[in-house]
Amino acid sequence: MQFSTLFSGSSGNALYIETEQGSLLVDAGLSGIKIERALKSIGRSVDKLGAIMVTHEHRDHTCGVGVLSRRFNLPIYATENTWEAMECSIGKIAGINAMCIGSDERLIVGDLHIDVFSTSHDAADPCSFVFSQGEERLGLLTDTGCLTERMGQFLTGCRTLIIESNHDRDMLIDGPYPWHLKERIRGKKGHLSNDDASDALRRFATTDTSQVVLAHLSAENNLPQLALNNAANVLLDMGLKDAKLSLAPRYQPLPLAQVG
């Protein structure tokens, strides 16, 4: 299994995953054209995609979902309440491509097993996913304000962990955002801070974890080096200094990498 974060952050998110048998996107939070170009830049093509999995209805995750589904006849997988919440913004979707999933469900799409689990975010019914193929497991966790025991059941020991490291708590508090937005971001239904990301690594990373990607960084309330240093220290503390640590760039794809 290989993956690439095509875009990451409040300006748009998309994660590309492929196996020998097929490929899919998790979220498509930029225009269809931009996603097409990003895939091309890593030597891949939109017309080979088999599905789009949607975590929640926010526009930084769904902006290109409708267009891509209509142009390339792609099935979209989302929870029932997410469907309801995004229906008017993504436009008309062919009935055959509207797939409803439930939290805690295990799906099989092509040769991939996909575990769906709930996240804690200010959206209708947000969720995230663990993708597995044999021993290889990739866990994605962004757009959540807190960590839960239940997440641990899915994410613990994934070979690749893509974890949100949205903001530095002090930078957020001292930064330019209005108070209500600061409260929203750092709330239980907001986003994970660098410290929360450290907590997530302590809980979910194991000696099976060979790769960690920090994602959904805020441009205003974080610094890449701060997020990286934080996570590197935790991995070192845990005796996981050989785990590869990287940061999902905001506007360009991370080179295709093996899940591990």
Ligand SMILES: [Zn+2]
């Ligand atoms: Zn987001």
Ligand SMILES: [Zn+2]
């Ligand atoms: Zn969101």
